[in-house]
Amino acid sequence: MWNGSPRMSETAVRRRSARGKGAELRGELLRAAMDLLTETGEEDAVSLRAVAQRVGVSVPSIYLHFADKQALLDAVCEEVFAALDAQMQAAAREGTDVFDALRLQGTAYVKFAVANPEHYRIVLMRKHDPQTGGEHADFVMASSAFAHFVGSVQECVDAGVLEGDAGTLALQLWAAAHGVAALLVAKPYFPWPPLDDYIEQVVRMAGMGIAASSRLADCDALPLPELIERLNTLRP
Amino acid sequence: MWNGSPRMSETAVRRRSARGKGAELRGELLRAAMDLLTETGEEDAVSLRAVAQRVGVSVPSIYLHFADKQALLDAVCEEVFAALDAQMQAAAREGTDVFDALRLQGTAYVKFAVANPEHYRIVLMRKHDPQTGGEHADFVMASSAFAHFVGSVQECVDAGVLEGDAGTLALQLWAAAHGVAALLVAKPYFPWPPLDDYIEQVVRMAGMGIAASSRLADCDALPLPELIERLNTLRP
């Protein structure tokens, strides 16, 4: 570029951080990795070499601030997932009642995944090995998003619209939401129904299902005609 | 081994195939890749080098029979997924009615995923790029398993227990089943509830939910007390 030889991607040049400010590089690496991930939408594009080049630093320098590549990716996703909690809580506040708030949180969750597919994939669609499994479980369970969601479920239990243990119910609802999210993230080119419709349908299915299934615990023991009759009483 | 020098992993030696029988190698490669995948349970363990060494052949020979690594993995998973349809149909036959058959197919689906986690991950939890996306969509839509499942949903519609377009309903149920499956596959070390319970809960939630949601399309427009009252009519 300035050099006569064309440069394919901007190779930044960086002045070494001041004495106590080694951690500055950590932030720059994080930002670079986040940008790479969102720009390319390809996890593979976030190689340590690419990150290092973008920051204008050598590859081993990354290891001064992150244990390994996974640690860097984890840090990236941690940042992004902090936003998930905010979005879900904001959505919940729009609800007309506690049950509606649950529904809105579900759609917010899935739409977050669709809007941040690579981040979602890295955090929730990768296999975690035994060692990091424990930490990861803690991460999810202790994450504000999940905790707040369990709280919302508990409110529904208190209001009498759901029955049972809030944590157990939340795991079931999470599975449904994760199902749409994961499918949409993994197969974006599949001929899905219009996304908003599909998401809405699955979220409603889960909501109605969790409300109904606790009240019909032995539904499949019922003869089919009776089940249909009962279901029809729901209709307006 | 026979050589005096210890061999860490069995390095097979292979006689070159006869003139017309080049395709024999394809089968051996497939088997080796399948074995590696199931033995290690790690997709990363299935490197072209590992497969080639196990068969006793050089790496580039693989390219005589598979376009690239992905083609090899696809072939592996295609074999395994043929069994999914069989298992789901067998499960469906155990149902006491068409709706119960649906439930059994759901649990069979998830349990298949749990039993073949790496295969499930490769086929359904990987991102597909635009080019292979089309083929993949065809693969899924045309797969016997999905087609048969849509058929079962249609039977439920015909029986009056479900309402709406069978394909649309099937996609929603698929999302719920995929949700549990994907979570269990991706996070095997997460402190889930007992697996059978969890799977059963989600499948029931989806089944009841899809039956109920079409009958309560405007449920969230209802005041909460009225919704609760209606739901309580379901209770035995």
Add this chain to the structure above:
DNA sequence: ACCGCTAACTTATCGGCGTTCACTCACTTC
């Protein structure tokens, strides 16, 4: 019996990856 053709397979090599080790640089402190 030999030749040539070509299917089947190999050797050598490329560029990229994550990771490690030994090293240099520049600033602070004495």
Add this chain to the structure above:
DNA sequence: GAAGTGAGTGAACGCCGATAAGTTAGCGGT
């Protein structure tokens, strides 16, 4: 100005998927 050390590098290792060019071996024709 020497010592110490935090910040960052260069070079290398072993792995990966992929490609290009070369070699082997068996069959068909003469």
